[in-house]
Amino acid sequence: MARRKAATSTKVLNKLTLKKEKVVSDFETASKEFLRHCTIKGLSPDTVKFYDKELKGLLRAFHELEVSLDEVRTIKAEDIEKWIEYMLKDNRAISSINARMRAGRTFFNFCLKKNYVGINPFEGISQLKKRHTVGSTFTKKQLEQLLSAPDITQFVGLRDLAIMLTFAHVGLRLKELCSLKIQDVRFDGYGEVIIQQAKNRYARRIPMTKRLKTVLKAYCEERGILDTDALFVSVENAPINPRTVQERLKHHGVNSSVEKDVSVSPHAFRRTFCRLKVEAGVNLFVLQRLTGHSDLEMLQRYVQIYGKDLEQAIEKGFD
Incomplete structure (x- = not known):
């Protein structure tokens, strides 16, 4: 191996002394x-819309707080802290503040990579501590009250029963239900529902219960062949929209009197699905596959509250 020269080469020195252009x-x-980057990256339209909304909110808040926006480089950690205090004084929910902070942190990470900032101003600022709770769920009696509410002699009633039973027996999200296509439902064998538009982008398969299979089959026969391939449709044969679903659930919640005790919503059905599965002793990893949760944190809360192991363990040791 040849001996190096006594003096360091100009090429190497240039590399060492080269400064990043501001x-x-x-x-x-x-x-x-950043939003263009998110779109090119392939993030869902809802995610891009979320970032757009939160960054516009941050922009408005910075204007009110008189934070200079001529250069993102000048935004400091103190400005972020002022913004958090601003939201707290405005009585914003902790979960909303944390969501906005996640959006802001992601945006400034992008700015850091583009060399727009020298340091992410969110560096060292933690998420606000939130009390971990599990929202209200339906009892089995309340669930049956809801499922008995629609008038199935009418198309709308049969459709509403099929929607509520799909929520109750599949545990899917509102957007997932509204995005279901007629081809996502299969009746051969046990029957199954394929969730294609999942939040975490991973499609999943949910086997049907016998009751769901019977009701969905009856609904699909009544629905008939239409120009749209949306599974759930309006009386005008257009794909049903999320707002209509929410309104119909509220309608049946009021008529069944369940709404007096529990706010009837798509997510209340999903929470009930999780609760009943945990109470039945379904394996947590199987439940994760059924619900499409990206991690086990939320499901573990259901186990901590509704798991039967506490009742089984409390008498042990006193025999």
Whole structure:
């Protein structure tokens, strides 16, 4: 191996002494570039819309707090802390503040990679501590009251029963239900529902219960062949929209009197699905596959509250 020269080469010195060029970008320009980056990256339209909404909210708040937005580089950790205090004084929910902080942190990480900022101003700022709770669920009696409410002699009633039973026996989200296509439902064998538009982007298969199979089959026969391939449709044969689903659930909640005790919503059905599965002793990893949760944190809360192991363990040791 040849001996190195006594003097360091100019090429190496240039590499060592080369400084990054300072790139200047204002908040609005950087925001637009970030949203474009999110779209190109393939994030869902809902995620891009979420970032857009939160960055516009941050922009408005910074204007009120008189934070300079001419260069994102000048935004400091103190400005972020002022923004958090601003939201707390405005009585924003902790979960909403944390969601906005996650959006802001992601945006400034993008700015860091683009060399718009020298350091992420969210560095060292933690999420706010939130009390972990599990929302209200239906009892089995309340669930039956809801499922008995629709008038199945009418198309709308049969459709509403099929919707509520799908929520109750599949445990899916509102958006997942509204995105179901007629081809996502299969009646051969046990029958199954395929969730294609899942939140975590991973499609999943849910076997049907006997009751769900019977009701969905009857609904599909009544629905007939239409121009749209949406599974659930309006009386005008158009794909049903999320707002209509929410309104119909509220309607049946009021008529069944369940709404007096529990707010009837798609997520209340989903929470009830999780609760009943936990109470029945379904394996947590199997439940995760059924519900499409990205991690086990939320499901573990159901286990901590509704798991039967506490009742089984409490008498042990006193024999």
